[in-house]
Amino acid sequence: MKVSVVCIYYNRNYGSVLQSLALNNFLEKLGCEVNVIPFKDTAGTKEKLDILFDLKLPKLFDPEIVKRKIQEKKDRKAATDIDEEYVEGVKLRERAYDRFVKTCFNVPERVLNRDELAGFVENSDAVIVGSDQLWTPHDILIGYHTLSFVPNGVKKISYATSFGVKELPTAHIKRKAKKFLSDMDEISVREIQGKQIIENLGVDKTVQVVVDPTMLLTKKDWDEIVPSTRIVDGKYIFCYFLGNNPEHREFAQKIKEQLGLRIVALQHMDEYVAGDGEYVDKVLYDIDPSQFVALIRDAELILTDSFHGSVFSVLYHKKFFVMNRHKDGEVRSTNSRIDTFCGLLNLEKRHLTGDLMAYSEDKVIQEIDYDIVDQRLHDSRNSSIAFLKNALGIGE
Helix, strand or coil: CEEEEECCCCCCCHHHHHHHHHHHHHHHHCCCEEEECCCCCCCCHHHHHHHHHHHHHHHCCCHHHHHHHHHHHHHHHHHHHHCHHHHHHHHHHHHHHHHHHHHHCCCCCCCCCHHHHHHHHCCCCEEEECCECCCCHHHHHHCCCCCCCCCCCCEEEECCECCCCCCCCCHHHHHHHHHHHHCCCEEEECCHHHHHHHHHHCCCCCEEECCCHHHCCCHHHHHCCCCCCCCCCCCEEEEECCCCCHHHHHHHHHHHHHHCCEEEEECCCCCCCCCHHHHCCEEECCCCHHHHHHHHHCCCEEEECCHHHHHHHHHCCCEEEEECCCCCCCCCCCHHHHHHHHHHCCCHHHEECCCHHHCCHHHHHCCCCHHHHHHHHHHHHHHHHHHHHHHHCCCC
16 A cells, blocks of 8 residues: 655654654554655745734734744844854754654655645555644645645545644634545544544544554664664753743752752753753753654653653653643643643653642652553554554555
8 A cells, every 4th residue: 555644754853753753664564655745834825825814913913922932032042142052052953853864764855846746646545644733723724734735536644633722713724624624534633632623613524532653653663763872871860841941940950959860951942941051961962863762761750841752751661750831821832732641641640730849759759650551552552553554444
């Protein structure tokens, strides 16, 4: 079976690259011939106008968003002016990403034009979009991750795709979403909230909540991808924070003092965070996606606000805590995927909210009952595999 895959393999984000690789590898394990579509989701003129009127202009009237954007721009400017380690470190990180993608993804170097997409997939049996936050309002307006280019006769499937928001913001975006979702042959999403969005749109389709592609692969599968050698010698706490939340760094410092372990961290991931190095003993930049997993595998404890940081902590049976990157009321909040993940695996106690400094040392050293977690993961993985096989018509 020939399957074309829509994914953001090119995105310099550990989770995005690893979930893209996981889905491709698992499809190959099912016996599929996999072709990653070499296209970056650029907007045409019409799409740019839609984005301007539906998304950008309303944000100009939100003082909190404007304030945040201005501050982020100032921080980046300050970083490039005074923080030479940051500037050189980001270059090292980007080169590490690019080496990994070139090695692990068999994708032509020339990206397609928008009008070439239909021809690329016309001989495919199916096109799969997934996973990650590929159905954001912005993505819906661009119309690539919606599979609107796929010709009739080629099956359209979503696997664990996420909207990345609690609700779609405008009537125009909701109409576009209902249209493309109604045209899908099989739909699965990563979060319960995503299923609710589709149901609220009135789409007459069965929607299944499935595990992220990274969880389709077992620890044994990942061991074949992740380097066996340690990146850092000795015992350490691994911190992987995407958001700019000082209280998360303060909590990490508290845990460091309680456990007597040094902190290893990847810093300035989605934005420059002033003073991010003040709580860290060892800063790393030249780390590719597989080495990122190795850092989790070899840590004593993981502190993160990342969904995929949590996933790999579970796959490698690590002690971990995950915190909310955004406040629940924020439009850009992605907390629902953490809620779904922890609820699915009976890990609600590892999801820290409220006053972090009130958590006791006893809670930090408490073991996780991975027998229960593994059984739940096993059941959810099998259910997700069954969805994929049924959607592709494998084993019928």
